[in-house]
Amino acid sequence: MSPDSQDYRAILLGKAPLLDVRAPLEFTQGSFPGAVNLPLMNDEERHLVGLQYKRAGQDSAIRLGHQLVHGTIKEERVARWAEFARTHPEGYLYCFRGGLRSQISQQWLAEAGIPYPRIIGGYKAMRGFLLEALERTIAQSRFVLVAGFTGSGKTDVIACLRHAIDLEALAHHRGSSFGKHATDQPMQIDFDNRLAIALLRMDDAGVRNIVLEDESRLIGRCALPNSLREAMLTSKVVWIDESLESRVERILRDYVEDLGQQFDRLRGSDDGFGEFAHRLLESLQNVKKRLGGERHARLDGLMREALAAQREGKGLELHREWIRPLLTEYYDPMYAHQRAEKASRILVTGDRDTVTRYLLDAGY
Secondary structure: OOOOEOOHHHHHHOOOOEEEOOOHHHHHHOOOOOOEEOOOOOHHHHHHHHHHHHHHOHHHHHHHHHHHOOHHHHHHHHHHHHHHHHHOOOOEEEOOOOOHHHHHHHHHHHHOOOOOOEEOOHHHHHHHHHHHHHHHHHHHOEEEEEEEOOOOOHHHHHHOOOOEEOHHHHHOEOOOOOOEOOOOOOOHHHHHHHHHHHHHHHHHOOOOEEEEEOOOOEEOOEEOOHHHHHHHOOOEEEEEOOOHHHHHHHHHHHHHHHHHHHHHHHHOHHHHHHHHHHHHHHHHHHOHHHHOHHHHHHHHHHHHHHHHHHHOOOOOHHHHHHHHHHHHHHHHHHHHHHHHHHHHHEEEEEOHHHHHHHHHHOOO
16 A cells, blocks of 8 residues: 655646545536546535534534434445445546545554545645646646637547647537537536646657647637646647548537437437437527527528438438528628638648648658
8 A cells, every 4th residue: 555645746746546535516617637536524514523623623524524424324434434445456546625525534444454545635735736747737738729610620630649738628518509419518627637747748758848728718618728828829820721521520520429329328319309409409599699599590491401300310411501501690700700710820721631740740
């Protein structure tokens, strides 16, 4: 067994299995990649102990905690910890501050014959380490942005490079009004933690020049750190130029076919298609103000016709009829404006393969 540790860098870069004994509500508000929540106390128990602490102090709160978590409840929780520890002998446990809850959990595991190390300082200290690392690694890095019109395959380029970070993967969102997946995005804290760890990995490998996809301040509901956004506003750019038809096909693949399959796997074919259709129509509704009422009504009608044909088993062909004008009439003018603004920072322009080769040749 490893000793208790506060070497947060080694723990995170080593992908050590993490046993989070905080209450479920704390866990959902922020956690670390791969952490498993097996709480010492559930939300109600933690609430009651907190009230007792305010009324009568720490000793009384501890006594109440032992009263609430005893007998078969205690045995079941220790058994789950023991299973985790036996499965992941290289892991660590932690609570919020690395105090009583993790110490009690560690003690109960030891009494069950399983010594298991604790993260000193707990979640709060490791989160603080990541926030500091995030700002430090952003400050010392230089970025190149992959830009291009919607559907040009920017994410595909990122996937080909060793020295790149896929911000959209970290945010679990494709980065446009239609970019939601079937499952939810991470909380902002979780996104920050994922990004900090990704940058730490680059730092650990001695990488200072990093490729990112050109993104706005928000990727869905996940906000880029201000320092990263400011750095991106002055970073060099590579611009992908792909034909309209290839972009239509990529949008069809990602935003229709793949999204539909996600909902199908999640909800089953009938309910899944209904939720998928609702998501597409909702995404179009979200840009109604910018589209204008007349254009929105036209695209909405085309989308509904395509969805009806798809439901009837007639394939995806009609989806191209709303994708094409959505690109040419809505997205392309915005990106053309952005391209003009970035002109002085563009290093190379070409199709996806050309841009990929350029970046690989440059050592990315």
